[in-house]
Amino acid sequence: MADPDVRHMKWWGWGHEDVTFSDADRPKIRPYLQRELGVEDDCRTPPVSFEEVQLPEAKQNAPFVDALKKVLAEDQFSEGKKDRLIHAAGKAFRDLLRLRRGQVDYAPDLVVYPASEADVVAIVKAAHEHDAVLIPFGGGTNIAGCLEPHDKAGRFVVSLDMCRMHRVLEVDKKSLTARMEAGVYGPHMEEQLAEYSVTLGHFPDSFVHSTLGGWVATRSAGMQSDKYGKIEDMVIGLRMVTPSGTIVSRTVPKSSNGIDIRHLCIGSEGILGVITEVTMQVHTVPAYKEFYGWIFPDFEQGVAAIHECLRLGCMPVITRLNDPKKTALSFAFKKTQSAFKDFIGKCVKAYLGKIRRIDLENCCMMITACEGDYDTFHSQRRESAHIFRKRGGVCLGTSPGEAFQETKYDFPHVRDYLMDRGVMGDVSETATSWTNIIPLYKATLAAVKKAIADTGKHPWVGCHISHNYHTGASLYFTFGCRQLEGRELEQYLYIKKAAEDAFMAGGGTLSHHHAVGTEHLPWVEADISPTGVKAVRALKDGLDPKGVMNPGKIIPGPNSVAEWGLTDEAIQSFNKAD
């Protein structure tokens, strides 16, 4: 495994050039971005150097530190600049904007590295007794502001980095459960599980950089959720340390023991306590697995094909359907291939356009994967292919699927590349019912396009569907445009607001798997109702009476909209009549 520190620094733009955009490796992406978003070649807005970043002076809380020194070793504390910087933010657009400018107004005053649940208990106890704020930190990949280290009361802020709690403790191969420490990173977890020939089956786009505890705390979704479910569907038991004690659930498949305490911890985003241990359901590694690329004549046909597979019980384990814009982008992001493959690619294009009469401007790429034992794999492949063809789908074979596999974790770095060049790129995602999928897709696309146009820029908006359920699916929007110099954040927030408002107006949810954090606070009441907010606040007040656990997240306050950062004046200055 790469040193997590190095990974963090790269993801903030320091040293990320090795995620290549060179013409030799990906010849099409630069011309594409140039054409679509006016991205120039020169890196004209690079991040400031690490040395130039100024952190606020660390506050002191001697009683807290003294209490911990009795329990933790010297190397479990850090006040170093790099550690404080790494733990000062997640990976939201807002975070990158500030960090790249060296504009770090808030950073944790101390980073602690517990190595056991006993350490976590001591840290939480000390925080509660000595009024220090604790922010649980997994991989630091959250893009919703869940890690925002700003405490309004100005208290001492501690980032609690779980990375040393990375062991798979126990695998029960008969029951197919794995008891694991919450700080384990995705690849390290799968390495350890592979020793037992099992897999969790959870592969979010952040997989390489994120942790089990982070997934559970934010209700994450992975790339194979169509087979394995969302993270909340996989949790069998857990332990969470709160200022009022440790919540421990029994490792049983199901229960009727009142309100399910596991679900009080799942999605709690650190506001109640620190998830230290999780028992997950796991799966034997399937014998057969293959990725495929399919082309559909349009988005609607692709959606109809997925829906029909679900209804007929032959869903592949991945169905990731790109809309036309996202399709063009993913073609452009392809790595260099052999001259022969390139030739075949051109033939396929000609075939699609001339023989199949597919409108290449409007066509949609779907990446699928089938897996299972011999029979399951083959029937899944055969039956889904039959349905896809009925909907006008054309199979491009396994190479687009393999290409996707190879590059899926590189894709988020496009944003760094863009931001180096004065261009904004970000995402907003939701979920809704099958009946509502296409209307909400269209409404959001229109709303985000309008918002970008309002800021005077040419919009790029794409969407993909990658998580499908019995009653509905997710919609994941990617958008970008040239930034307004001097108004980069306002412009971004104006566009982000358009997406979230469209979700709320159109029967979506504020996020399907990115969490609430601080970024989605303005939409919480509309999503879970004011009384739902009261319920969450009641839990918070009951378990964390001094409010030391990750304050300011999930629960909106009276000023949440104002604090979000988009003034009415800014809205009015952008907003143009339809």
Add this chain to the structure above:
Amino acid sequence: MADPDVRHMKWWGWGHEDVTFSDADRPKIRPYLQRELGVEDDCRTPPVSFEEVQLPEAKQNAPFVDALKKVLAEDQFSEGKKDRLIHAAGKAFRDLLRLRRGQVDYAPDLVVYPASEADVVAIVKAAHEHDAVLIPFGGGTNIAGCLEPHDKAGRFVVSLDMCRMHRVLEVDKKSLTARMEAGVYGPHMEEQLAEYSVTLGHFPDSFVHSTLGGWVATRSAGMQSDKYGKIEDMVIGLRMVTPSGTIVSRTVPKSSNGIDIRHLCIGSEGILGVITEVTMQVHTVPAYKEFYGWIFPDFEQGVAAIHECLRLGCMPVITRLNDPKKTALSFAFKKTQSAFKDFIGKCVKAYLGKIRRIDLENCCMMITACEGDYDTFHSQRRESAHIFRKRGGVCLGTSPGEAFQETKYDFPHVRDYLMDRGVMGDVSETATSWTNIIPLYKATLAAVKKAIADTGKHPWVGCHISHNYHTGASLYFTFGCRQLEGRELEQYLYIKKAAEDAFMAGGGTLSHHHAVGTEHLPWVEADISPTGVKAVRALKDGLDPKGVMNPGKIIPGPNSVAEWGLTDEAIQSFNKAD
């Protein structure tokens, strides 16, 4: 639909004789019960007559009633004896014991029948303002004391019967969701859903007598949970009226909007509010469905067969495996059949014993059902049968399955029959991991047998498995013995305690689908941890600050063990060394 009042009265022993135990209909059950439990033919401990039942005088709360009279119609209130009696208890052994004796110490002072969510809001508001206790009432089938109308503070107690909110409001056939009022009874709901050719797929043993809202409030499980999941897996959206406002969740398949507020309502057993509306996932009615009976040489082989079906992805939609005792009981409960069928039955018995050399004392009956479209149905049937045979299973064809279908809802009335004759019969159920299933089965069986023997009686203890999950399954114990005259309740509690203690000691949960209520209060801390209890209490205090919603349930108090009704002296008087 039968008049619910009539159904209620019957289930309490008044007029239940039409659920027949006559020699003509079920010739084997009376001899079986005579042999196994010493049940005599004469009904020597019948319930007192309805007229003999003395209810406590109804308390008055004029401000509450006056507030409601502005909103509700005359026929939405009742203080009548029958209504108060029907709402005075659930169907726990403790309830039956008291009611049959006419020993009704607590009953609601008033029964109200809301017809809309607006009515519920008005009732909850009036209760909050005028300090009246509200007990939401669905079908009244709960056997864990969830409906106990005793308020320690002696406040005015109101039973809020949801039966007039029984409409299916909206079915989205594309998304496969149904929005329904929570008071709808099982059969009436399925009738309404059938108009859209969909089904909820939830068939608990209480199906005929219980409601959607009750299922959601208690985390119910139905007979086809292997395919359709437990009730908590089917809830897409809901509305719950609390004293602090109405919790409303969005109808989206999945979300990452913080702590899942749906799961704060599911399993809340009325202590936070009244569930008024639920949006459930539904399913198209399958084209093919068949029930089968299988005989396995022993319980272990049956369990192994289910486990293998799960692992190989060919689970039938029902797999209900009886242990040897439960198998013998279900054979004895069979209805009269034709002479020919009877002859065939004897041939099968001879074949099993003599040709297949199955020990008939030790063999286990499994009821299964396969369903789906043509391909799914046939492959499910073929593949599961292959596995069952590998484990020594012998298929008895469809007639035992059909017999089970016919009689499944009659079975609970065996208890009434026994209680008429001085014999106790009850159940306790749990869930655990696959690794732990057989050890917990054996440990609980031994513990319950010992407990009964301690009371000086001959034990009858059986078990079945009927809910199977990726990581484990449920264990459902049925036990009975002659009652100790004058010590019926103590004896029962001593035996019940043995079962629950065994669950806790052996890695089970306090209940898989019967809820906590008051009956399981002594085990809540051990099950969800003391901090888990604090979390639930925080929710309760936050949403229901005056404690008017179903007080005394789920959350154990300092005297929960003492109040449960089994004194240390009683325990000592029974307890014998191993």
